[in-house]
Amino acid sequence: METTAHLNFIAASYAAAVIIIGALVAWISLDYRAQRRALADLELQGFTRGSGPARTEAVKEAAKEQA
Amino acid sequence: MALTDLANPARFLKFANSTIPWLSGVAVLAFAFGVDQAMIAPDDYQQGATVKIMFLHVPSAWLGMLGWGVMTVAAFGTLVWRHPLADVAAKAAAPIGAAFTLLCLVTGSLWGRPEWGTYWVWDARLTSELVLLLLYLGVIALWRTVDDPSRAARAAAILTLVGAIDLPIIKFSVDWWNTLHQGASVFRLGGSTIDPTILIPLFIMAGAFTLLFATLLLAAMRNEILRRRVRTLYLLQASAAS
Numbered sequence: 420m421e422t423t424a425h426l427n428f429i430a431a432s433y434a435a436a437v438i439i440i441g442a443l444v445a446w447i448s449l450d451y452r453a454q455r456r457a458l459a460d461l462e463l464q465g466f467t468r469g470s471g472p473a474r475t476e477a478v479k480e481a482a483k484e485q486a
Numbered sequence: 487m488a489l490t491d492l493a494n495p496a497r498f499l500k501f502a503n504s505t506i507p508w509l510s511g512v513a514v515l516a517f518a519f520g521v522d523q524a525m526i527a528p529d530d531y532q533q534g535a536t537v538k539i540m541f542l543h544v545p546s547a548w549l550g551m552l553g554w555g556v557m558t559v560a561a562f563g564t565l566v567w568r569h570p571l572a573d574v575a576a577k578a579a580a581p582i583g584a585a586f587t588l589l590c591l592v593t594g595s596l597w598g599r600p601e602w603g604t605y606w607v608w609d610a611r612l613t614s615e616l617v618l619l620l621l622y623l624g625v626i627a628l629w630r631t632v633d634d635p636s637r638a639a640r641a642a643a644i645l646t647l648v649g650a651i652d653l654p655i656i657k658f659s660v661d662w663w664n665t666l667h668q669g670a671s672v673f674r675l676g677g678s679t680i681d682p683t684i685l686i687p688l689f690i691m692a693g694a695f696t697l698l699f700a701t702l703l704l705a706a707m708r709n710e711i712l713r714r715r716v717r718t719l720y721l722l723q724a725s726a727a728s
Contacts, residue, residue, distance in 0.1 A: 425534060425535055425536050425600050426535065428536060428539065428596045428597070428599060428600050429535060429536060429538050429539055431596050432538075432539045432542055432543070432592070432593045432596045432597065433542065435589065435592045435593060435596070436542050436546075436589055436593070439585055439588060439589045439592070440585070440589070440698070442585075443581070443582065443585045443702060444702070446581075447702055447705050447706050447709060448705075450706075450709045450713075451705065451708065451709050451712070454709055454712035454713050454716055455712065457716045458712055458715055458716050458719070461716065461719040461720070461723065462719070464723070466719040466722050466723050466726075467719075
């Protein structure tokens with residue numbers, strides 16, 4: 420009984436790790452996609468940074484898809 | 487590429503894009519090996535199988551503190567050297583450090599219930615760790631409150647430097663006060679009190695957690711640089727429209 424109860428605490432700990440780290444990885448990955456998409460949209464509209472490359476990889480990919 | 491070259495955001499992005507894929511792969515392999523070693527490690531003679539929680543709890547506690555340490559160095563970079571990537575690193579590290587601190591508190595609570603008979607007690611170690619989480623949430627809120635990134639960076643840097651006082655308090659809380667939490671058992675004068683059959687898997691897991699932290703920090707810094715580029719272009723768009 421006691422061993423089973425302790426196993427529940429161990430399982431809950433590893434589940435918490437998967438949930439917290441998984442959420443962190445997902446949030447960072449989704450944020451990356453959102454920023455790339457926003458950057459590509461703006462650059463397609465002709466807004467580019469003077470100091471940066473005029474056409475990023477994201478813009479090139481988007482241009483290829485439109486072609 | 488020299489380390490100083492990474493001060494340039496464009497070069498940093500190139501470095502991050504080439505590093506993140508293989509670093510994340512190494513982190514996954516390290517976790518697979520670490521979890522395997524943790525599962526086959528023997529039970530503790532007193533705590534039994536619950537010692538397996540230590541393989542999550544201790545590394546997450548270290549990385550929660552490392553996160554604030556990274557932010558403290560970055561705060562100096564922002565306030566003293568005005569390093570271009572310092573506030574990017576500080577902002578990126580905050581949610582990652584907060585997540586590891588939260589994991590430390592959750593796993594500690596789940597470890598405390600079978601060992602101490604309670605999920606929580608207001609002793610110095612637990613309370614100072616909770617203060618660290620609240621500091622993380624405070625600095626994240628501060629970043630979100632101030633719209634101008636450079637102004638937010640200075641305010642966050644000051645809060646970070648003040649909050650760094652909590653790091654030695656966490657570390658030495660078990661020495662300075664009587665706590666329910668056990669004293670130092672890994673890094674201590676006279677050597678570790680943990681048997682190598684448990685200590686080695688702990689170090690492997692700590693290495694895996696550190697690789698994950700480095701990967702996530704690089705990825706979050708890349709996001710922040712892109713976010714600032716997007717912000718600049720939105721401002722350009724707004725000025726063109728007006």
